[in-house]
Amino acid sequence: MRQEEDSDLVRQCLDGNQKAFEELVDRYQKPVFNLALRFTTDREDAEDITQTVFVKTFEKLDTFDPKYKFFSWLYKIAVNESINFLNRKRDFDRFDETLHSGKREEETVGDPEMTLAINNALLELKPDYRILVILNHFQELSYREIAYILDLHENTVKSRLFSARRVLRRVLMKKGITNA
Amino acid sequence: MLDKRTYDLLNQEMDGTNSPRDSKRVREILERNKAAREVYAELKKLSATLRNVPKVDPPRSLKLRILNSLPRPSAATPSFWDRLSDFVRIPVLRTAYTFVGGAVAGIVLFLAFSGTPPDSSGLAGTIGHSAEVSARVDLPEVSGSIRGQVVDGTIQVQGSLQSGREFTLRVLFPPADARFVRSTADQPSTLEVSPGQVLLAARNNLTTTLSFVSDHQTPTMTVQILVDGTTRFEQRLVFEPERQTDQSH
Numbered sequence: 114m115r116q117e118e119d120s121d122l123v124r125q126c127l128d129g130n131q132k133a134f135e136e137l138v139d140r141y142q143k144p145v146f147n148l149a150l151r152f153t154t155d156r157e158d159a160e161d162i163t164q165t166v167f168v169k170t171f172e173k174l175d176t177f178d179p180k181y182k183f184f185s186w187l188y189k190i191a192v193n194e195s196i197n198f199l200n201r202k203r204d205f206d207r208f209d210e211t212l213h214s215g216k217r218e219e220e221t222v223g224d225p226e227m228t229l230a231i232n233n234a235l236l237e238l239k240p241d242y243r244i245l246v247i248l249n250h251f252q253e254l255s256y257r258e259i260a261y262i263l264d265l266h267e268n269t270v271k272s273r274l275f276s277a278r279r280v281l282r283r284v285l286m287k288k289g290i291t292n293a
Numbered sequence: 294m295l296d297k298r299t300y301d302l303l304n305q306e307m308d309g310t311n312s313p314r315d316s317k318r319v320r321e322i323l324e325r326n327k328a329a330r331e332v333y334a335e336l337k338k339l340s341a342t343l344r345n346v347p348k349v350d351p352p353r354s355l356k357l358r359i360l361n362s363l364p365r366p367s368a369a370t371p372s373f374w375d376r377l378s379d380f381v382r383i384p385v386l387r388t389a390y391t392f393v394g395g396a397v398a399g400i401v402l403f404l405a406f407s408g409t410p411p412d413s414s415g416l417a418g419t420i421g422h423s424a425e426v427s428a429r430v431d432l433p434e435v436s437g438s439i440r441g442q443v444v445d446g447t448i449q450v451q452g453s454l455q456s457g458r459e460f461t462l463r464v465l466f467p468p469a470d471a472r473f474v475r476s477t478a479d480q481p482s483t484l485e486v487s488p489g490q491v492l493l494a495a496r497n498n499l500t501t502t503l504s505f506v507s508d509h510q511t512p513t514m515t516v517q518i519l520v521d522g523t524t525r526f527e528q529r530l531v532f533e534p535e536r537q538t539d540q541s542h
Contacts (some may be wrong), residue, residue, distance in 0.1 A: 131363070146351035157453070160355055161438055164429075167359045201455060231346055238416075238506055250343040256310065275304040281338050290342060 119183035126174055134174075138167055141184060144252060145191045147258045149168035152195040152240075154232040160197055166191045181261065188252070189262045192244055199240055227290070234284040249274055295332055303333045307340060309412040354425060362429070428528050434520045435460050441514065441530035447474070448505040448512060448532060455498045462493040464503055471507035471514070 119140075125133035142163060149162035155284045168191055177186055235243050248262065256274070262268045295303075299322060305311045305523055306319045322329045427440040437454035448471065452462050468489040476484050476493060478501035485492040505514075518526035 131360075133357075134363070135360060142351055142356060142359065143348065146355065147348050147516055150349055156349075157440070160352065160358070161429075161453075163351065163355060164362055168364070169361050169363050211416065215347050227342075228346055231343065241309070246343070249349075250340065251346070256308075271305070275301055278339060279334060281302075282335055285339065285342065286335075 120179045120243050123174060123177055123179070123183060125172070137170075137183070138204075140166070141187055144184070145187065148188065148191050148252060149195050149198075150248060151159060151232075151235060151251050152243065153198065154236060158198065162191070162194050166194050169194065185254075185258050185261050188248070188254070188258075192248070192262055196240060196244070228292050230288050231285070234281060234288060234290070237284050238277060238280055241273060242280060244275045245270065246281060295326075295328055299326075299329060303329060305335060307333070307336050358427065361469060375491075392421065417431060426530050426532070430454060430518060430526055432518065432520070432525050434525065435518055439516050439528060439530075441516075441532065443532050446506065448507055448514070450503045450505070450514065450516060450530065451501070452493075452503075452516075453500050454495070454518070456495070457497055458520070459494065459496055460525075462495065462499060462501070463517040463519060464491045465515040465517065466505065466512065470512050471505045473506040474506055476504075477502045 119137065122133040122137050126137070131231065145166050146163045147161050148158035149166075150156065153159055155164070166187070170187055173190070177183065238246065244263070245259065248259045249256075254262070256267050256270045259265070259274075260270045263270065265273075302311065302315055302319050302322070306316060311319060317447060319333075323333060425440070425442040430437050430439060435454050435456040437452065440451040440453075441447050442451070450464055454460070454462065466489055472490050473486050476491070478484070478493060478495075478499060482496070482499060482501070483492075483494040485494070493499065493501060493503070505512075510530055513533075514530045516526075516528045516530060517524050
């Protein structure tokens with residue numbers, strides 16, 4: 114149902130109806146923002162990524178294949194943009210500096226200590242693992258959807274996700290989170 | 294220590310993707326294997342912990358930012374000029390256009406010569422009339438973002454810029470309207486301050502916040518990026534500190 118509506122909105126966008134794109138932004142800015150936020154743990158970076166994702170989505174709208182879910186396609190762009198963003202940061206050898214400098218604007222909704230601990234634990238995962246945890250646990254996507262988004266075989270998704278959980282479990286236990 | 298097959302089965306069980314046969318097998322394993330029970334319990338705790346992390350609402354200004362940064366549509370709909378051209382071709386309206394056009398031209402000329410000449414905003418124009426404004430920098434040599442905001446009466450110009458070469462971030466402002474207070478730059482850079490101008494020369498990437506104080510109600514600043522002494526990027530930041538802009542509805 115939702116997918117048909119999304120496809121319909123895409124069609125309307127391609128016909129020049131910008132309001133339809135506005136509706137897509139309304140629907141998906143929050144999940145995209147949260148994906149980027151979990152990946153970078155920085156609100157400003159997440160805003161920048163979200164903005165770029167929607168601009169790229171708009172520009173590439175005519176390449177969207179309606180046989181796929183729109184949000185999976187959008188997430189694909191969001192994941193690529195987040196990874197590229199991280200790589201750019203790493204290239205400039207800045208990411209780790211800012212990561213541990215305490216200067217970043219961390220998100221503190223809910224239990225701030227818990228959120229911070231989980232953010233830090235996520236950051237201890239390598240990006241390949243982190244994105245899997247985010248897509249599976251925070252975005253609640255299936256193996257198949259994740260496989261499409263990351264261009265991986267479903268079995269690879271499973272195998273990496275389970276390994277990522279093992280590492281994350283260890284990190285969180287070290288921080289005294291999951292065995293509280 | 295669990296073998297990989299058992300660990301995978303436990304994960305799949307938690308995800309609800311096991312076949313009925315594998316689920317039965319998991320139940321049997323859990324009955325007789327204490328280590329498996331512990332791992333399974335930990336996996337469930339992990340899942341619950343992550344599930345409890347709340348989703349964060351993006352700022353309400355984000356939608357506006359996104360929509361403002363979309364490229365202009367190149368749709369098949371007729372452009373303004375096409376429509377105007379079609380409209381003008383209607384014979385009975387030509388006389389009316391002559392009068393209306395004359396009146397408009399008169400008003401434009403009057404405004405042009407009667408008031409203060411508008412400030413030239415340079416390459417990219419004004420980007421906002423709110424407490425928070427931002428723009429992307431997408432040059433071949435420098436990329437990133439510029440953000441301006443008013444926090445507790447302090448104007449902050451933040452730059453997060455990546456480059457593989459030397460460049461200069463320059464902020465221009467009317468000296469009577471604002472005063473530079475400090476800079477935070479966590480990379481090697483050279484700061485040069487003079488009335489109405491702050492120059493920050495960076496070797497490659499630059500993350501900085503430049504703070505200013507102003508009594509002016511609508512302070513205007515111009516942010517420039519110079520590469521090899523040439524202005525490659527220019528953006529005006531217009532703030533209205535007292536008004537909270539929210540156009541997300």
